[in-house]
Amino acid sequence: MEYSEVNRLSRLTAILVRFQTKRIITATELSEKFQVSKRTIYRDVKALEKAGVPILTEEGKGYSLMEGYRIPPVMFTEKQVNALILAEQLVLKSKDTSFVQDYAEAIDKIKSILRYTIQDKANLLADRTQYDEALNQERNSSNLSDLQNALTNYKLVKIRYVNKEGSTTDRIIEPFAVLSAENWYLIAWCRLRKEFRFFRPDRIQKMEVLSENFDPHKLTLQEYFDKYQSAP
Template identity: 50%
Template sequence: MSTNTDMRRLSRLSAILLQLQTKRMLSANNLAEKFGVSVRTIYRDIRVLEQIGVPVASLDGKGYSLAEGYKIPPVMFTEQEANALVTAGQLLHLNKDSSLISAYTEAVDKVKAVLNYAAKDKAELLTERVAVSPASIKQATSNSLTAIQNALTSFAVLRISYTAEGKTESSERLIEPFAFYYSAQQHWTLIAFCRLRNDFRMFRLDRMGVVELTDMKFTPHQLNLQEYLQEKEKNFITTDKQLS
């Protein structure tokens, strides 16, 4: 086997390990398609990982996952990857949700912490040399995005107070978070099943008052996000008209 082939395989093994770290389960077909190799090659790669002590579990023929509790050393970022995150962080100030800005800033700080000194200095320099027009940055209009994200992924019911378009008084809702949509008006919108209306609705985060996590759980919805959005667009229903 040539040196180039060995290097490609070593690179692929590292990449497979990274994929297994970031996904709960991956099939051999998924991995073969991602890396442009045969399924048989993936089988061989998985055996190599097992032989060097990586606890790869096979889940009833459905795919592979890392054994729960297995810890992988911190991932090292390239200079280009770190710079991309730094630049994206500046653009993130346009999103108008303070909780997301805070969480992203903390994440980027953790990335910087594992960089070598040279890359760290360059990342700091880039941070000082990327700016967004002040006219584009308005005061944050919500601070609940990250809390709602947690509810969405945990299938937890939220209790919110909500002021609909054109109304002055808020109403209390129990909602089941389904998906997020960033509108053309640059507002974060939550698509959720509203128990008051017994239907899916769009709720602008800047119109939410209280956002409270309840102890209630709901069954995951099978709604397809893209189909839902396409149907709304086809019917010429704007976000504001859906907020009721």
């Protein structure tokens, strides 16, 4: 995810929270708050409306939320929350401390209205996700969201995987953690090799999240590194 995309995501989140705490908001106020043009704010409001947020336009006054509307737990699916957690990891690497603080506060407010089961899963994913900035890296996989979901729900995943030598194998894995260095990596227990392995999502040719659960691994990400001292 590019920085501009993360920046917009954080702004949309903060605008939504601001709508919850103030009855009338003007485009001018929002543009000054987030240091963007009013045209950008108009596009953000349209995006929120398309996402199902009932925003009312009061002529000559500004925007408001439909009376009685609150963000319901069902508004954010589990995968959407997982995406926010990943974005949070990118934001935490920002050198702008105010930006980090604003986004962290917005994420906390979102977590506060989630169902407890999704809260627990979001916190688990946050603890099991690590991001290290790398310039000019390409993102060419489409499996990360499903892998996150399998991780937080302890679901086995069947994959057809091509390693760096070009060999293809079919494996059953137990997703454990997600991190990024020069690319995204999944740490998972491989039932074929009977050990923890690093997998690159862009090397997964075929994937199926199975209905069968696995027993959670009773260690944190830091404990994993301390114990196995592995590197991608």
